[in-house]
């Protein structure tokens with residue numbers, strides 16, 4: 202487990218005794234620190250098109266459009282004949298998140314979903330496996346006869362991405378195949394709202410079952426909202442799932458507006474904190490917000506400049522560490538915001554996955570806290586049942602840094618961890 206903070210060598214957790222066993226790729230729920238993700242397994246087929254292509258096929262720009270297999274195939278064949286397909290990447294919003302988590306933490310995660318029983322060269326399943334970190338434990342995927350989902354990712358000249366989703370067998374995940382012990386010993390269970398639109402499909406029951414297992418074992422549940430029109434379509438079901446089963450919600454500012462009716466991320470966060478304990482809102486060129494609770498007696502004042510927006514002095518206590526509302530004797534709402542790292546890259550090739558990257562950073566900080574608590578239960582860091590290792594402000598910095606790394610590459614998944622030292626920071630910073 203790598204340390205998520207300043208990432209200096211001293212922040213690697215000590216390993217004093219030599220490990221008696223050979224390293225295992227499979228997660229051992231009694232010994233390992235890991236997060237579990239549940240996803241519709243999807244391979245992203247990336248193609249560059251112009252806006253008229255979207256209009257011709259009646260595809261809603263910027264949306265994740267669920268379509269019939271035949272229509273998706275017609276689009277795919279046309280893209281092939283145009284020579285417009287540039288790549289096949291592993292995708293799925295939660296698949297991306299757990300992969301990124303494993304790359305950042307240099308540690309294990311588990312993916313729950315489906316996989317084709319018979320994999321041929323060049324098939325969607327083949328591409329998925331080729332682009333997934335070996336630290337993601339895929340031993341618990343459930344076999345299906347057909348293909349995993351195919352997400353045709355259409356990139357228009359303005360950099361916007363639009364999905365055409367051919368579900369294949371991605372929704373055939375069953376509740377009976379969810380390994381209970383893996384869920385109940387995880388640092389967090391992470392899933393998205395996308396499966397909620399698969400009405401009548403087995404994945405709905407699989408999702409409900411995992412939520413119940415995690416809730417019973419008090420494993421934090423993290424839900425990412427997917428895309429704006431999904432939230433518009435399923436607002437009440439998302440709200441209900443969030444307030445009953447979820448502790449942490451992640452979304453972008455459009456999804457926050459669709460959920461709460463508030464265009465201002467701070468006001469949206471204020472409302473969302475009535476349902477859940479923490480919320481991450483990414484806001485594109487405006488950076489990101491992390492908001493949650495701490496106990497009044499444990500609040501810590503920031504040394505960063507004080508910011509005001511729709512809430513006055515909103516970041517005053519951003520040096521506090523996040524807690525569940527029910528663990529606070531006197532809950533205090535804490536808001537933190539950060540502008541894009543280095544003002545964002547000079548040129549953004551593809552924003553796909555920037556939000557998933559930010560969420561992976563938050564998960565890393567939470568898992569590091571879990572890991573440290575197992576190793577050092579008497580440490581002063583665990584006098585209170587904190588949700589994360591670092592403060593709201595520190596997690597914001599980390600999440601934004603990870604998003605930047607995704608923006609400067611073409612793919613939606615990290616191919617390597619963050620540098621140990623930032624070239625942009627002067628030597629003196631690292632001497633502190």
Ligand SMILES: Nc1ncnc2c1ncn2[C@@H]1O[C@H](COP(=O)(O)OP(=O)(O)OP(=O)(O)O)[C@@H](O)[C@H]1O
Nearest residue numbers: 483484485486488489541545553554555556557604
């Ligand atoms: N135009 C931009 N300029 C600078 N930084 C950006 C820009 N767009 C995104 N970012 C950075 O990436 C983070 C996440 O971006 P964004 O809000 O677009 O995520 P998203 O819509 O959830 O993405 P996805 O759903 O594709 O994962 C932002 O918080 C910010 O740090």
Ligand SMILES: O=c1[nH]cnc2c1ncn2[C@@H]1O[C@H](CO)[C@@H](O)[C@H]1O
Nearest residue numbers: 241243265292293294352364395554
């Ligand atoms: O319906 C869906 N279910 C699961 N993941 C999806 C869906 N639509 C798009 N993405 C995934 O979202 C990622 C970017 O955040 C993409 O990699 C894409 O595969």
